[in-house]
Amino acid sequence: MSPSMSRVADHGHGGTESARSARTALVMALVVASAVLAGCKKSSEDNTVSVLYAGSLATAMENGLGAAFTKDTGQAYKGEAQGSLGGARMIHDHLRTPDVFISADPTVNETVLMGDKNQNLVSWYATMASSQLVLAYNPKSQFADKFQAAAANTIPWYEVLQMPGVRFGRGDPTIDPKGYRTLFLFDLAGKHYQKPEIPRLLGDTMNPAQVFPEIVLLARVETGQFDAGIFYRHEVVAHHLPYVTLPPEINLGYPKFAEFYAQATYKLASGEQVKGAPIIFTITIPKTASHPAAAEAFVRFMLSSPKLLEGFGFGTIEHQVAGDRAQMPADLRRLAPETYRQ
Amino acid sequence: MRFPRPTFLVFGVLGGVLLLSLVLPIVNLFVQADWAGWMKALQERGAGDALAVSALSSAIAVTIMTVLGVPLGYLLARGRFLFTQICIGLVFLPMVVPDLAGGILLLQTFGPHGTIGGPAAGVGFELTNNLAGIVLAQLFVSAPFVVVSALAAFAGVDPKLEMAAATLGDSQWHVFWRISVPLAWPGIAAGITLAWIRALGEFGATLIVAYNPHTLPVYMWVKFESDGLTGALPVAFLLVLLAGAAVVISTLLSRLSGYRDTAAVLGDTHGRPT
Numbered sequence: 001m002s003p004s005m006s007r008v009a010d011h012g013h014g015g016t017e018s019a020r021s022a023r024t025a026l027v028m029a030l031v032v033a034s035a036v037l038a039g040c041k042k043s044s045e046d047n048t049v050s051v052l053y054a055g056s057l058a059t060a061m062e063n064g065l066g067a068a069f070t071k072d073t074g075q076a077y078k079g080e081a082q083g084s085l086g087g088a089r090m091i092h093d094h095l096r097t098p099d100v101f102i103s104a105d106p107t108v109n110e111t112v113l114m115g116d117k118n119q120n121l122v123s124w125y126a127t128m129a130s131s132q133l134v135l136a137y138n139p140k141s142q143f144a145d146k147f148q149a150a151a152a153n154t155i156p157w158y159e160v161l162q163m164p165g166v167r168f169g170r171g172d173p174t175i176d177p178k179g180y181r182t183l184f185l186f187d188l189a190g191k192h193y194q195k196p197e198i199p200r201l202l203g204d205t206m207n208p209a210q211v212f213p214e215i216v217l218l219a220r221v222e223t224g225q226f227d228a229g230i231f232y233r234h235e236v237v238a239h240h241l242p243y244v245t246l247p248p249e250i251n252l253g254y255p256k257f258a259e260f261y262a263q264a265t266y267k268l269a270s271g272e273q274v275k276g277a278p279i280i281f282t283i284t285i286p287k288t289a290s291h292p293a294a295a296e297a298f299v300r301f302m303l304s305s306p307k308l309l310e311g312f313g314f315g316t317i318e319h320q321v322a323g324d325r326a327q328m329p330a331d332l333r334r335l336a337p338e339t340y341r342q
Numbered sequence: 343m344r345f346p347r348p349t350f351l352v353f354g355v356l357g358g359v360l361l362l363s364l365v366l367p368i369v370n371l372f373v374q375a376d377w378a379g380w381m382k383a384l385q386e387r388g389a390g391d392a393l394a395v396s397a398l399s400s401a402i403a404v405t406i407m408t409v410l411g412v413p414l415g416y417l418l419a420r421g422r423f424l425f426t427q428i429c430i431g432l433v434f435l436p437m438v439v440p441d442l443a444g445g446i447l448l449l450q451t452f453g454p455h456g457t458i459g460g461p462a463a464g465v466g467f468e469l470t471n472n473l474a475g476i477v478l479a480q481l482f483v484s485a486p487f488v489v490v491s492a493l494a495a496f497a498g499v500d501p502k503l504e505m506a507a508a509t510l511g512d513s514q515w516h517v518f519w520r521i522s523v524p525l526a527w528p529g530i531a532a533g534i535t536l537a538w539i540r541a542l543g544e545f546g547a548t549l550i551v552a553y554n555p556h557t558l559p560v561y562m563w564v565k566f567e568s569d570g571l572t573g574a575l576p577v578a579f580l581l582v583l584l585a586g587a588a589v590v591i592s593t594l595l596s597r598l599s600g601y602r603d604t605a606a607v608l609g610d611t612h613g614r615p616t
Contacts, residue, residue, distance in 0.1 A: 029356060089570030167454060172553075175567035208471060208554030216550050219446055225453030225470070269568060 048076040049294035052096055054084040054104035054281065055214050056131075056178065056231075059238030060312040068308055069301050075294055083176055083214070088112035091121060097288040099295035102128065102302075104232075105177040106282050106322065106340070107274065113286065114323060124323035125284035126336045128302055130315035132253025132279060133178075133185050135161075135168075136236040136243040137228040138221050144242075147228060151244045158189065158198050161228070168228040169210050169217045170202070174269055176214055181252055182230045184264035184276040188250040191263065205266075232279065237313030252279045253315055280317065285329075296329045303335040368582060371575070380576035389577065392561035399473055399557065400541040403480035407488045408534055415492025415530070416522065420501075430493070437486045441546025444482055448551050452478055475552030480541035487540060491533020495526035531595040539588035543581060 049069075053061055058081040066077040082090060084104040090096040092112050103109055106125065113122035135157055137147040143166055150157040161168055171179035183205060190198040202210065212220065218239060220226040233253075236243045248254040252261055261276035268274060283302055285295040302309075306316040320340035321328060328336075346354075383389065418430055436444060452459040452469040459469045469475060499522055507517045523530075545559040556564060558581055565573030 026352075029352075083567050086567035086570075089567075093571045095571070172564075175564055212553050213549065216553055219449065219550060220453070223446065223450050223453065224455050225449055225459075 047291050047294040048078055049100060049291060049298045050098045051077065051079045051100045051102065051298065052082060052087045052091065052098035053079060053100075053102035054087070055081045055176075056104060056235045057081065057102060057281075060234055060314075063238065064312060065302070065308070068305070069298060072301060073297050075297060077298070084108045085112070085175060085177070091286055091288070092118060094288070097286070097290060099285065099289040099291045100298050101284050101286055103282050103284075104279070106277075106280055108177070109282060109284060109322070111272070113284075119287075121286050121288060122284050122323070123287070123327040124321055124325060125282040126299070126303060126328070126332070127317055127320045127322075127340055128281045128283040129306075129309045130253055130255070130278060130280050130317045131232045131234050131313070132246070132248075132251040132315065133181060133230055134233045134236060134243040134245055134251070135228055136221060136231045136241040138224045138226070139242050140224050141227040143227050147242070147244060151242065156193070157244045157246065158193070158195070158201065161201055162197075166228070167209075167226045168230070169212050169220055169226050170230045171217065172211050172213055173205060173266060178214065178230070178232060179211070180266040180268075180274060181276075181279065183266055184252065184261065185230065185246070185250055187264040188261065188276065189246075192247065192249050232313075234313035252276065254278060255280075255317065281314070282322075296332060299329075299332055300335065303332065371579060371582060375579070376575075379572070380579055383573070383576035384580060388556070388561060388565075389580075392556045392558045392577075393580070395473070395476065395555045396542055396558040399476040400480060400538055402473075403477045403484065403541045404534060404538045406477070407481055407485040407537060411485050411488035412492045412530060415489045416496050416518070418489070419493045419496035433486050433489045435486075436482050441483065441544070442550065445479065445547035445550030448475075448478055448482055448547060452551070470551050471554055472552060473555070476548055476555075476557055479547040479551045480544050483544050483547055484537040484540035487537035488530070488533050491536070492526065492530045495529025495533070496522060498529065499525040528595055532592045535588050535592040535595060539585050542584055542588075 051061070051066075057065075061079045061081070066079055069075070069077050080087075080096070080098070085108055087096070087101065088103065088108045089112060091098065091101060101113075101122070103125075106127070109122055109125045112118060114120065135147070135150075137144060141147070143160060143163065146155065146160045146163065147157075149155045150160050160166065170182040171177075173179035173183055183202065186199045186202050190196050217226070217229050218231070218235065221229045221241065222239065231241075231243070233243070233245075245251070249257055249260055255278045258278055261278065264276035266274050283299055285292065285299060289295045303319050310316055318338055319336035320338040321333070321336045322340040325333060325339070414433075418426055418433075423429075439447070449456065449470060451457050452462075452475070454460065454463045454468065454470065456469075462469050467474075469478065503525070504517050504521050507521045508514070512520065543559055544557070545563065548557055549560055549563070553560065558577060562574050562577035562581065565577060
């Protein structure tokens with residue numbers, strides 16, 4: 001074999017080798033790419049309903065309602081908790097396209113999702129359930145016996161909060177409807193008991209010693225770092241915390257006291273004024289939903305399971321519809337015959 | 343004409359895909375920038391306050407973790423103790439604990455009824471929901487960077503150099519300050535810079551331990567919750583700028599290798615291909 005021949009043979013050998021490894025790399029790259037694409041692909045047969053819901057519902061949704069829906073309909077469920085306002089903003093900014101949106105405040109639908117200024121992302125919503133504010137406490141708190149006495153109505157709840165050393169927390173009014181609802185609660189309590197010192201327990205509206213995001217506040221009371229906090233009843237039922245029930249005139253849980261509630265007001269950063277109103281959770285199907293049939297099934301399930309919702313600490317209400325009733329699936333319209341007016 | 347090596351071609355494509363997916367979101371931020379609106383948003387009082395809180399708390403945290411973390415790194419690099427390996431493992435722990443979990447652990451320890459926070463509150467010192475809480479959260483998540491980089495940097499200093507200095511009559515302190523620290527400094531400094539930017543960006547643990555006063559990341563979250571993207575993007579932009587600055591500083595520092603110069607003077611080629 002001549003030297004040049006041998007070089008050609010060597011070269012040929014090396015060429016096969018590198019071609020083989022290049023092929024291997026190419027195959028691997030293709031496998032990775034197809035796996036990624038398969039993961040992103042929206043299957044038309046997939047009818048998992050995706051629900052974006054108010055953060056306070058997290059435990060009820062993930063530990064009960066979602067599974068109950070799957071059991072009842074055979075359809076899969078996936079949920080995501082966000083602040084009502086934050087979640088609505090995400091839909092508005094096209095960061096999320098859930099099939100169903102559940103808000104802790106009807107006004108969020110109106111201001112962030114409905115109308116031409118919001119591309120009519122939502123054209124109707126139905127009232128789903130009510131809830132009420134309660135004073136939950138840590139059972140190991142050094143003041144636990146006092147809270148227990150308040151729960152049994154032997155001492156007024158606000159007197160426990162006035163005791164030196166009691167630490168209690170509340171939601172942030174700038175990001176969470178529960179935050180300003182707590183301001184309403186104390187304002188109304190001052191009027192109801194005719195004790196102007198009650199609202200003063202809060203200090204500044206943004207009092208840094210009391211104000212926390214929902215999830216952080218719950219962690220603080222559950223770990224015993226705070227003695228008590230103002231929560232929705234369905235939250236503390238889900239977290240198994242003991243609580244003091246507050247009078248219907250101030251707990252924002254009863255539509256019949258709507259007029260009394262409306263005396264309390266709070267001005268949002270946007271300049272908009274919000275009034276005290278019954279705590280009502282609303283449910284809707286945004287225009288951007290990718291599984292309308294699954295969405296409809298989920299809304300139907302939620303509007304027709306009052307006993308189930310009661311078990312999670314919610315109050316049952318007559319379902320009502322706000323916005324353009326004609327846009328609502330006919331099947332759902334029957335479940336909510338009344339019209340909702342704020 | 344020379345063709346690039348096939349390995350380079352394939353790796354270039356694979357690596358390029360990753361690089362692109364890392365860089366695109368940041369490029370996108372700048373492409374969609376609303377400069378006038380952002381500048382206005384960043385002049386809001388809340389933004390200025392959050393920047394001040396973040397700057398002050400991260401400066402304190404970085405000072406503390408340097409003073410306490412560099413000696414620990416040296417000890418772990420040079421000491422031959424029974425528990426050295428366990429200690430190194432413990433240092434890594436906070437780096438792998440999720441932020442939110444870290445926040446809850448900190449709260450149980452330093453909260454107003456916590457193991458340490460309780461007695462501290464008893465004598466009038468609150469350790470959460472104030473600057474102290476922010477510094478604690480930042481220490482927890484970013485001090486490991488300082489310790490680990492100091493450990494690696496000291497381990498890279500040839501013990502023969504330290505021994506040579508010692509045989510020439512330098513005291514142990516002298517050897518540490520005049521040989522070990524200067525040689526290890528570029529690595530330590532790069533670690534401190536990374537720790538600083540990690541502290542500045544800390545969100546999960548801070549949210550739980552100290553919601554107030556808002557740091558920049560907490561402020562960004564609050565704006566995202568209340569005003570959506572328009573509220574959050576200006577703050578995100580500011581944080582990206584700060585992070586970018588830290589990456590540049592860190593890269594520069596690790597290039598300024600004091601070790602190379604000193605080693606050349608001493609005629610040492612340890613660990614370097616010639």
